[in-house]
Amino acid sequence: MGIWIINAKTVIAGNETKDNHLLIEDGKITKMIEGSSAPDTSGHEVVDVQGKLVSAGLIDMHVHLREPGFEHKETIATGTRSAACGGFTTIACMPNTRPVIDTVDTVNYVLDKAQTEGIVRVLPYGCITKNQLGRELTDFDALKQAGIVGFTDDGVGVQSAQMMKDAMAKAASIGMPVIAHCEDNTLVEGRAVSEGAFSRKHGLKGIPNESEAIHVGRDILLAEATGVHYHVCHVSTEQSVRLIRDGKRYGVKVTAEVCPHHLLLSDEDIPDSMDANWKMNPPLRTPRDVEAVLEGLEDGTIDIIVTDHAPHSQEEKNKGMQLAPFGIVGFETAFPLLYTKFVKSGRWTLEFLLAKMTVVPAQVFGLPYGKLEVGAIADLTIIDLDGEQAVDPDKFASKGRNTPFTGWKLQGWPTMTMVNGRIVWSV
Numbered sequence: 312m313g314i315w316i317i318n319a320k321t322v323i324a325g326n327e328t329k330d331n332h333l334l335i336e337d338g339k340i341t342k343m344i345e346g347s348s349a350p351d352t353s354g355h356e357v358v359d360v361q362g363k364l365v366s367a368g369l370i371d372m373h374v375h376l377r378e379p380g381f382e383h384k385e386t387i388a389t390g391t392r393s394a395a396c397g398g399f400t401t402i403a404c405m406p407n408t409r410p411v412i413d414t415v416d417t418v419n420y421v422l423d424k425a426q427t428e429g430i431v432r433v434l435p436y437g438c439i440t441k442n443q444l445g446r447e448l449t450d451f452d453a454l455k456q457a458g459i460v461g462f463t464d465d466g467v468g469v470q471s472a473q474m475m476k477d478a479m480a481k482a483a484s485i486g487m488p489v490i491a492h493c494e495d496n497t498l499v500e501g502r503a504v505s506e507g508a509f510s511r512k513h514g515l516k517g518i519p520n521e522s523e524a525i526h527v528g529r530d531i532l533l534a535e536a537t538g539v540h541y542h543v544c545h546v547s548t549e550q551s552v553r554l555i556r557d558g559k560r561y562g563v564k565v566t567a568e569v570c571p572h573h574l575l576l577s578d579e580d581i582p583d584s585m586d587a588n589w590k591m592n593p594p595l596r597t598p599r600d601v602e603a604v605l606e607g608l609e610d611g612t613i614d615i616i617v618t619d620h621a622p623h624s625q626e627e628k629n630k631g632m633q634l635a636p637f638g639i640v641g642f643e644t645a646f647p648l649l650y651t652k653f654v655k656s657g658r659w660t661l662e663f664l665l666a667k668m669t670v671v672p673a674q675v676f677g678l679p680y681g682k683l684e685v686g687a688i689a690d691l692t693i694i695d696l697d698g699e700q701a702v703d704p705d706k707f708a709s710k711g712r713n714t715p716f717t718g719w720k721l722q723g724w725p726t727m728t729m730v731n732g733r734i735v736w737s738v
């Protein structure tokens with residue numbers, strides 16, 4: 312017996328949708344029938360989605376699940392549930408756990424936990440360097456064999472150019488990507504916010520844009536020299552966009568991601584109360600940077616949208632701007648934020664937004680997901696494009712409540728998530 316999802320809307324082009332009915336059998340989409348009247352569903356379970364949008368399941372290639380080691384912030388169980396609530400069916404988790412994911416054993420630990428306790432697909436990254444200390448490469452062959460999707464020391468930048476070059480050469484030789492958190496430590500030490508109106512107003516030493524862009528520029532040259540697929544994490548500056556655009560023009564295999572908060576917020580939005588829910592890495596930059604990353608996403612310089620879901624406990628975030636850890640949660644607000652602020656406002660089409668969260672990330676990382684067509688794996692997200700709700704962190708499935716978007720009234724809330732033909736979450 313399969314499941315008929317009837318009375319769905321699917322996106323054709325731009326903002327145009329069509330009425331569609333989808334049959335899901337054995338984990339795959341086996342039929343899609345257009346038209347307003349429902350097909351013969353006899354012999355199957357029926358889910359009537361009453362005109363809601365059905366999309367290929369959202370993919371998030373940059374998330375922090377915190378397990379092992381930081382279970383007070385998030386676990387694979389709570390993190391994948393939060394992902395499902397946000398409409399994500401595939402997520403790639405960063406290795407800055409405790410211990411870090413730099414051995415086959417830790418990769419296996421995460422994969423086993425994801426299998427038993429996770430409700431969406433979890434793809435682990437492995438570290439570039441042992442303990443993320445930047446001193447010695449991990450065993451790339453063994454980690455690849457264990458099933459990681461790429462190498463990254465996210466959380467910190469690889470400070471040595473030689474170390475990064477060695478990593479890229481090795482990754483290129485085994486056909487794996489290097490994913491980089493771009494940050495030169497000497498330019499940021501101890502600072503909490505970016506250089507800009509907010510830091511000036513409060514007499515704080517700010518994090519300059521070059522701290523990110525210096526690594527982006529360096530790494531694009533190293534990617535050119537080694538031929539690796541180089542992916543830039545959470546792009547936040549105008550200078551980084553410029554360098555990536557140039558790298559692509561010269562044929563370097565460089566791809567990039569941006570987070571909703573860097574598309575929506577600048578340092579000028581940070582409240583004077585110094586609420587640490589506005590502290591993340593990279594920091595919120597100037598309005599000019601926000602416009603530059605938007606343009607970068609729109610012209611294809613930046614390939615995909617990721618959340619960088621980075622849960623922390625309230626206790627940790629209550630330490631204030633200077634002492635609190637960097638990071639905000641992202642799963643449960645990402646799609647409604649972007650849909651409301653960029654699609655509803657008329658700047659983007661729904662097709663564009665969905666592509667940046669489904670088919671393009673799948674292409675960039677060579678994953679067999681992200682498509683809504685007969686024969687595709689049945690990872691689906693059902694979204695109510697009309698109902699409005701305010702962001703309420705107390706209702707998050709995530710353990711993290713650390714968001715700057717509390718109270719924002721948004722549309723485009725997911726209502727059901729299906730992974731491999733199975734409904735894993737619904738409202």
Ligand SMILES: NC(=O)N[C@@H](CC(=O)O)C(=O)O
Nearest residue numbers: 375465466591592621637638
């Ligand atoms: N983005 C953040 O502000 N924090 C991330 C680390 C990271 O993504 O660099 C975290 O692990 O908390």
Ligand SMILES: [Zn+2]
Nearest residue numbers: 465466492544
């Ligand atoms: Zn990072």
Ligand SMILES: [Zn+2]
Nearest residue numbers: 405465466619
């Ligand atoms: Zn991150």
